Amino acid sequence: MRVKIDASLDYALPGAADVLLAIEALAGDDQTIVAERLDVFGPATLSPVEGWDELGRRRWMNAGGQIRVEYEATVDVSRPSVQLTGMQVPPRRRLPAEVIPFLFPSRFCESDRLETFVMTRFGQLTGGDQVLAMVDWILANFAYVPGASTPETTATDSFLKRQGVCRDYAHVLISFARAAGIPARMVSAYAPGLQPPDFHAVAEVWLDGAWRLVDPARMSNENELVRICSGRDATDISFMTIFGMADMLSQSVAVSVLAPGSYS
Incomplete structure (x- = not known):
């Protein structure tokens, strides 16, 4: 199935701060990123965190003032149904x-x-x-x-x-x-x-x-x-870890499953 994601974060930072973002979908065997876009508006710079990809994609953001982060993605999820009954954990x-x-x-x-x-x-x-x-x-x-x-x-x-x-x-x-x-x-x-x-x-x-x-x-x-x-x-797993002070102005997350006929 194909899933559409739209997320936006509006924050005000009274002073310069380091922010660790974790809002990007993670590619894997059971989910494939078809398209995505990450934009930051305002006084901020982004840099990826290297070597952490297995547990998630994270980015450092150095920011101050009013910022807006927007993330859009289309992801194909191919995760089969799993019945936990009878499954075991090894020694x-x-x-x-x-x-x-x-x-x-x-x-x-x-x-x-x-x-x-x-x-x-x-x-x-x-x-x-x-x-x-x-x-x-x-x-x-x-x-x-x-x-x-x-x-x-x-x-x-x-x-x-x-x-x-x-x-x-x-x-x-x-x-x-x-x-x-x-x-x-x-x-x-x-x-x-x-x-x-x-x-x-x-x-x-x-x-x-x-x-x-x-x-x-x-x-x-x-x-x-x-x-x-x-x-x-x-x-x-925090989507936004702020090393400093910040006020949330607004935040929205919209996630939907696309009908096969609407794939683009």
Whole structure:
């Protein structure tokens, strides 16, 4: 399927600041970039971050004053449906080296604090069946409440409050999975049909030798998602990390699936 993306960010920076942008779609085996355009208007310069492409394309932006960032892309997504049921995770000692870091606790995913609950509640299951049970539990016990969390809210905070937004749902699932010995990471994505439209946060778990997308909030179809970047938690996948001060003036994200007859 072909997905059309339009994103715009308007910010005011009172002084010069370095900004790390992560808003460009990531090319991969299951998503191909057909066309794209990234423009910055205002007093700013862009430079790519080299050597980080596997986890996402990021750019440094040095800016000051009022700036506008516009990103447009057309992406073909060819991701087959995957049933997690029956999938397994290998013994830790057989994991690829690049996967091992996603077993560890991180800033927002304190999996070590949730091990007792995970083993008690999900310990009778393994692999994909365990992940699906975790998602079901989150959906049954959490309320999706915009504004219920802050940029400092961790998975443990969300677990105790039983509410949050997509970021928090993903943090909790990632923490549960890591506590059970399943490598898990966070993914920022463009999601067609997301309400309200915005950047979306989901999870990936390492099962049967590959990363498998999972939306624990069930707000998107994993087969339609366009990955932007991935990392340990929200720290790594922020669409805009500002080393300085900034005020958001406006922000919009529009993502849609194009009908085959409308391809251009």
